[in-house]
Structure formats: structure tokens, C-alpha cells
Amino acid sequence: MNDELRYNISSHPLLEVKAVRFETTGYCQLVDTLTEWLWSGASGGFILGAPRVGKSWAARALKNQLKLRDGRVVPVFYMSIEDRDTKTLTEIPRQACLSNELTFKSRAIASALTYQFMNRVCDEQIEAGVQTAVLIVDEFDLLTPRQFNAFATFFNRMDGEKRSLMMVFIGNKAEAFELLGKMTGPQYKRIRKRFFKRYYEFRGLTSRQELIALMRQYDTLRFPENGPTYTQAFLPEAVDSGWRLASLGKDLWRLYAEIAKDCDIESWGLEEVVNTLNLLVTDLLPTYGWEDVEDDLLREALLQPHLTDDFLTTLVNVTGKRGKSP
Template sequence: MERPQIQIGTHPIETGDYIIPTKEVLRLMGSMTRIVNNRLPGMIVYGRPRIGKTWALRFAIDHLPTNFDAPLPILYANCNSYRVPSEEKFYSDLLSDFKFPFISKRNSSELRRQVVNFMLEKAEKSKLRRLVLIIDEAHRLTEAHYNWLMDIYNALVQKKISMTVISVGQEELLSRRTFFLEQKRSQIIGRFMTHEHDFHGIRTWEDMQLILSGYDSPEISCYPEASGCSFSQYFFPEGYKKKERLESEAKMLFELFADLRKEHGVSAALEIPMEYFSFTIENALKKYGIHGDQHYWINKAQWREAIEMSGYVESEIYMALV
């Protein structure tokens, strides 16, 4: 197959606009599917920073509806940080994240009505009479936020609409749930925090191999669309033609990550954030591939440099100090 000709700088590896499924992403998808299928009201998803939770949510939003027999509305919102949270700010932020065109500036009751009506319209159009609300950075949610969410939830229940809230954030979410338990806030726990999902980074070389195979496979990473050219094939056409594959580098690459941690005195359990791993792959493909130094393939020293360029080592040192 002839390598497609595209403008330099526009490939997804160069723009960062792509998603490769991982074992952890697929595990999260399974948890979310079970929660929605059973019409359960909520689940918390937690993990350390930069580990790939937001990236996984993008994949879930695109693919979760395919697990159902009818369109499933999925709304995404980001919990913003304010010194003093308020109903008006909370509802306005929801409407803004929903791309609602006519946000009322009058009062919290009117804003809540707009949120509920918007959700009601989405759920009724789907014919499933249910919807999913994903809240990112959910460790910022206070008791007041959950009470406002409860008002929305109850308003939808009155209209016979099931809403599932997926709260995604850092490990502080567990502390927040413990606090609510101590304060006997059973109404919050029961609706939004009964179920949990611990989101992990890359822990084994097999995890890494699965991800790398996605960069090799035209069924998963193909650009331009329908060209049949995978990401690794595009950047290393000669190596790919001679059966070189990124997934074959998994063991060596995993050992390089482990060695760099040891060299810098990082002793915590090895868990590689997806963000830094994807930066590593992108660095290697861009710097040593057809748009860079035009090497036949990537050697061990170049992989090491690609890891160092990703900022992974500095991040692990900082996390160890924290």
C-alpha cells in the first residue's frame, strides 16, 4: 500500500487528537455499561492525576451508546473551582458545558428549570427515558453540589426519567464519601456514591503491549480515514513494511520506564499515567519518523530519550514528594 500524503502537522499523532483504547478504558466501559443498564443512579470513578481518566471519558462518550439498542444521551460537565460555590454558578456551568444556547441570568430556580428541561428533552428523544451525566474533576463537589444534583435527579424522577451520574476525579473522592458516611448523609451516598471504580494506569508490559498494538493496527489507528494506514506505518513506512511493530517493543519499553524510576529514586508502585505514555509514543514517532530524523525504526536509546522528553520522570519525582 502506498503511504498517504498529508500536510505535515495535521496527523493525529502531531495534533494529539486521537484515542487508543486500553485495558483500563475497556474495564471502565464495562462498569459504566452495568451501571446504566441497571438504571443505577450513580458511581464514583477515581485515580491519581494525569492517569488517563478524562481521556477514557472521551472514549466512553463516543462508544457507550453502541452498547444499547437506542440512542443514549450522555452529557459531560466539568466541576469548576470557586471560593464560594453557589446554585447559580453550578447550574450556569452545567448549561454552558451542555452548549445550551440561551442561559438565563435571573435566578437559581429558573436556571435549574432550564437544566431539567434540557435533560428531559434529551432523555425523551432517546426513547430509553434515561440519560448519563458525567462530571469530571468531581473531587471538587461539595455537599451543596450533591444536594443540587439531588434536586435535578428528583425532578427527572417525577417525569419518569432515570439519570445516572458518573463522578470522575482524584482519590479525594473516597475521602469525600467517607466524610458523608461519618455525617450520615445517606441520601447522597445512596444516590451518587454507592458504586465505585478504581481507575489505574499502565501496570504491566502486557497493558503496554495492548496499547502499542493499537498504534500498529489500521482497524484502530487509521489516518486518513479508510486509508488503511496505521499510525506506526505512516511514520515508519520502511520498518513497518519489514514487519517492525510497536507492540514488539512493549517489554523493552516497560523496562526502560522501570529503570528510569530506579535511577531517580522513585520507589512507589509502578503505575504509568497514560498521558505520559502517549507523549512518549508521540515523541518517538515525530522525532525519529518520516517527518523527523527519518530513521528506519526506533532503537533503545531513542526510546529512552522519548520517555525523558515526555516529562514522566519529573512527574514521578513530584508525585513521590507529594
């Protein structure tokens, strides 16, 4: 590796957890979907998907990405619901303040927390020159039906100021359907009419073309800005000879598809894809070589990030072996 590439490679974003926001088809479709919701005046909706398909990654990357028809940027706020032994209404504005780095007294009541958070939302709307904003509520399947009343309060406060706050609830599909199934009664009609009229299912990668498009980002993104590509930082000789990570896309997808079929995986979650590609680029290919890459090496990159939920099932399906009980 020449001196130009001998910058402090330990600071490379591929070596940090979730330090890179890659653009995927799922993410672009999410931006388009939420933009359509905004333009049509929707007050809320929910986005569901399997665990670890990249919902949270995509949600956190929405800042400055949603715009009105005239190009004005809409402020986006993010909060993640935490599981609690006691689930109260106060916990919602409290978590909204925490997630957006607002300080408050430990004994602050719900009305004070709501006022503080609403002030932040209005301030950013005024700064952006808009009258709307978006609140992303991640892990909403951890809520109780009663806690949605706190979001109704947010809605009412903003409506009273002749402003709006579109609320987008993101959660795991199975758990969310269980929660939503408890909210079919007439007492939750106003919640459903405000927040549950829009629905979108978020998926991970579902085609070889999507995988190759992601791999090409490793071949084009640079760190630092005028430095080597992500691939070149760890495989300089390979890149100098004309090799690119995306050339492995066809074989990698073939092996993934075999595992996905055996283990009933509908789509390849972004977290697992990135972990697999990072492992290849930063470790396996520099160690074992990038020429004539064998299936066993690619399969190792697929399985190390725990592609499937059940390691024992993976072991049986992929290798045909079952470990003996102690």
C-alpha cells in the first residue's frame, strides 16, 4: 500500500458500527412513500417489516430528505420507544425529549414535556419556513393502545397552532399486527382515523441487482473525500488491477438465495448485507485473496453475521449436520 493510502485506516467508517448510510432501493422507496404522504396531507401512517431489514437505519437517515412540492425541506424528528415495566402516557413526551436531546427535570409532568417538545418542533418549522414536520416513532410495537393518546395530544397541540406533525410509526410486522389487533374497537376510532390510514411494508434486498448496486457503492464512495474508495482502502492492489467488489455480486447472491430458500428468508436485511460486505472487504478478502474467490469464503461471510434467526437451523440446513446435545 502506497503512502497516499497509508492514512489512519483504523478510523475508516467501515470499521465502525453503522457509521455508513448506504442508499438502497428500500430506502429510496421509503423517501418516495413519505413524500407522497406529505404532499397528500396525511396525518400519519405505519411502516412495518421483518426484524433487521434496515427500517431503523433508513428512518435515521431521513433528515433533510423530505421536501414539499416547492423544494422546502421538512424537519424530521426521530424517537425510539423503549420497553418499560410500567408504560405510561408521560413516557411518550419524555422519550421524545430524550431522543431529541432536550433537557428537563426528572419529575417533569406530561404536559410540561409535551410543551417543551412541541416548542422544539415549532422552532424548527419556523426556521425551515414550513408549517409541517414529521415525527418518526420507531419500535412502536412496544407501545400500549392507551399510549397512542399521547400522540393524539401532539396532533391536537400542533393543530391548535395551525401547524401539522405527520406521525410515522415503524415496527416489526408480527408484533405490530398483534398490537393493532387490539385497537379495532370504537374507542380507538379517532386514533385509527388520524394515524392508521397509510401503510407501507419495508423490505431488505430482494434481487441480485439491488445487491450489486449496493456493492458498487463500496467501489465508488471514498474516505476521506479525496481518498481511496472503500474497496481500495483495504484492497489497493486489487483495485489497481481493475478488480471491483461488485464482480462478486452474482456468486454472493446465488449463495444467499440458497440459504434464504432453506431458511425461509423473504428479504436480505440491510444490517446483515452490510456486515457481510464489510467482513469481505476489511478481513476475508485481504487475508485469503481476491482472485478466484471460492464459494466457501463467500458462505463464511454470509453466515458469520448471523443471517438467519436460529444458528442451529442454519447449521443443519447449510451443512446437513446437527450438533450433539451435551
